[in-house]
Amino acid sequence: MKQVYLHGIGVFGPGLVGWPSCRAVLSSAQAYVNEELPKLAPQRLAPAVRRRTGDYIRLAIEVASEAVDQCGIDASTLSSVFSTSDGDGQIAHNICDAVRLDQAEPPVSPTQFHNSVANAPAGYWQQAVESFEPSTSVAGFDHAFAVGMVEAVMQVTMENRPILLVSHDVRFPEPLHSARPMDSSFGVAMVLASEPMSGCIGSLDVSIQYETGIETVLKDAQLDKVRLGNPAARSLSLLKAIADGGGEVALNYPDSGLLLIKYSKMD
Amino acid sequence: MFPLVITAFTTTSALGRGAEAMRSALQARQTGLAPCTFDTRARTYTGAVDGVDDVHLPEALAVFNCRNNRLAQLGLEQDGFMDSVRSVRERYGARRVGVILGTSTAGIHETEIAYNHLDPVSGKLPAEYHFETTHNLFATSQFVRRYLDLQGPAAMVSTACSSSAKVFASAWRLIAAGEVDAVVVGGVDSLCYNTLHGFGSLGLVSETPTRPCAPDRSGISIGEAAGFAIVERAGSVGNHTGLALYGYGESSDAYHMSTPRPDGAGAALAMERALSCADLKPDAIGYVNMHGTASEVNDAMEDKAISRVLGTNTPASSTKGWTGHTLGAAGITEAAISFIALKNGFLPGTLNTQQVDPTFTSRIILENESAEVSYILSNSFGFGGSNCSLIFGMHE
Numbered sequence: 001m002k003q004v005y006l007h008g009i010g011v012f013g014p015g016l017v018g019w020p021s022c023r024a025v026l027s028s029a030q031a032y033v034n035e036e037l038p039k040l041a042p043q044r045l046a047p048a049v050r051r052r053t054g055d056y057i058r059l060a061i062e063v064a065s066e067a068v069d070q071c072g073i074d075a076s077t078l079s080s081v082f083s084t085s086d087g088d089g090q091i092a093h094n095i096c097d098a099v100r101l102d103q104a105e106p107p108v109s110p111t112q113f114h115n116s117v118a119n120a121p122a123g124y125w126q127q128a129v130e131s132f133e134p135s136t137s138v139a140g141f142d143h144a145f146a147v148g149m150v151e152a153v154m155q156v157t158m159e160n161r162p163i164l165l166v167s168h169d170v171r172f173p174e175p176l177h178s179a180r181p182m183d184s185s186f187g188v189a190m191v192l193a194s195e196p197m198s199g200c201i202g203s204l205d206v207s208i209q210y211e212t213g214i215e216t217v218l219k220d221a222q223l224d225k226v227r228l229g230n231p232a233a234r235s236l237s238l239l240k241a242i243a244d245g246g247g248e249v250a251l252n253y254p255d256s257g258l259l260l261i262k263y264s265k266m267d
Numbered sequence: 268m269f270p271l272v273i274t275a276f277t278t279t280s281a282l283g284r285g286a287e288a289m290r291s292a293l294q295a296r297q298t299g300l301a302p303c304t305f306d307t308r309a310r311t312y313t314g315a316v317d318g319v320d321d322v323h324l325p326e327a328l329a330v331f332n333c334r335n336n337r338l339a340q341l342g343l344e345q346d347g348f349m350d351s352v353r354s355v356r357e358r359y360g361a362r363r364v365g366v367i368l369g370t371s372t373a374g375i376h377e378t379e380i381a382y383n384h385l386d387p388v389s390g391k392l393p394a395e396y397h398f399e400t401t402h403n404l405f406a407t408s409q410f411v412r413r414y415l416d417l418q419g420p421a422a423m424v425s426t427a428c429s430s431s432a433k434v435f436a437s438a439w440r441l442i443a444a445g446e447v448d449a450v451v452v453g454g455v456d457s458l459c460y461n462t463l464h465g466f467g468s469l470g471l472v473s474e475t476p477t478r479p480c481a482p483d484r485s486g487i488s489i490g491e492a493a494g495f496a497i498v499e500r501a502g503s504v505g506n507h508t509g510l511a512l513y514g515y516g517e518s519s520d521a522y523h524m525s526t527p528r529p530d531g532a533g534a535a536l537a538m539e540r541a542l543s544c545a546d547l548k549p550d551a552i553g554y555v556n557m558h559g560t561a562s563e564v565n566d567a568m569e570d571k572a573i574s575r576v577l578g579t580n581t582p583a584s585s586t587k588g589w590t591g592h593t594l595g596a597a598g599i600t601e602a603a604i605s606f607i608a609l610k611n612g613f614l615p616g617t618l619n620t621q622q623v624d625p626t627f628t629s630r631i632i633l634e635n636e637s638a639e640v641s642y643i644l645s646n647s648f649g650f651g652g653s654n655c656s657l658i659f660g661m662h663e
Contacts, residue, residue: 086404092378095461095464096378096460102383105308108465113466114465116461118427119650123524126520127522127652134518134519135426136436136517140423147421151437154446157444158439175392178391180398210362255412257418
């Protein structure tokens, strides 16, 4: 069991844009309306830089910015963990199409190629906030959020450094979408630290468990559909516990494991 | 930090299958690079592994079949590694052994193949295509866990060319936290059209065999490799190789997606953090295995970083003239080279390079040298400015 302190949250999902609105929906103060996602234009990326990025990178920067701005910690002092199911499916599609064998000179875009690495969002983020601190990008398919959380908690507690955790995935274009369906894009970010700092929201007690148990679901069927519609949205059960002011949730962890997270509000 | 002992390691690359094939090629100065036959559109040399397509996955894991997982299995079957894993699994239990691997492109080649066989009417992927167990970045971690029958914490680290160096840092934290007793770390990256033409589009691929640190260096030769190691807390009861990880250092460049910071400040910070983590003075390092990609900017900035952190007398070389740049597997492949150098009392030079860039100030060695060194520092730097330095040494 490891304990970390939560300092800021960023969310971007269908009908759940921004933590204040997401919190209101999850705590049932506000009705859920599944709306199409607004266009992503994170201000932390300079316009010239932003033009070189697609939604996969923009989504990560959007939620990271919200979480960091909320807690007032100097972003350049944060290490980061970025977690994804599969990386950028739009770029994978574009490049796999460009390198088809009927292309004698495959027309791969150099910008798309360097954006294709799974740590591209991390690279853009570290640049945007001018941070020399370490960054780790991990993948975990449907368990990506839980896998990222474990890496982040290990870094916070063993290196004793505050961390920005970002988990995000965007819908793939066809034909990959049929092979890896996602209902919508979803991103979540949290700032975690080993000690409570100013702006601390609460604490998370995190442990991996292999005893029998089942993943926590959301009672609202519509919201549970969102939770299952994107690997990063698996975080919604935890976000609900936070919105409710306390609670314990279980997230599926590879293969037969569960990641147990208990949220306690700061007094 | 406390050191992690290396209980076992194995390496498969263009130099052959297993550590002995690598040692022999390093000492005989025999390159693994050859004209690229994997994709004849790419006019370059590659470090391809022989026989990857002859590997057959077990029937129960057939759904994982793709070049990356075939290469992973080929790698796992060398150097008695399977027996070593069995031993830690029996000693600690499957849930107390983690699997943290690195890759940059996983099994994306399966999608590249499938895109040539889309349904002409519907545009759909072939029925036999299976995304989760091939293209997906986590697929090779899952395949390796099933192949080794391990159930502990798992992740795929994907930070481009530093991926399988950073796995050692993640493993150290899991062990230090008491979450596991041992971790299988490693990396697997295989040839694919994405990297051959993608690096080509950036002008980073050499038409001739790669010549790191040469004044007229002309870019990378892409290689493929699978490498693995078992790491455990020092003092654990099992036999080990006499090798240990003493420190790691991670940093970000905060500079550019595909070009390292020219002054080497990000690279230097990773090296300084590794020294500080290992509690070692710069003069303790007897050799630096460079990232040394033979890109114009990388080698120049890495030379600056080495001179700044370690001074100008520490022997340093890039071994990519032997293996090619194995991308997400570079960290573990060069860890294996470091292990072989430590155990056999020699330092590999810089193969293919005739002359060192005269503007360089660190001591780049071209020829192999005999030397018993205590500690080796291995650098891995990736796109997005992801830097990782590791310090390995012998352990009593």
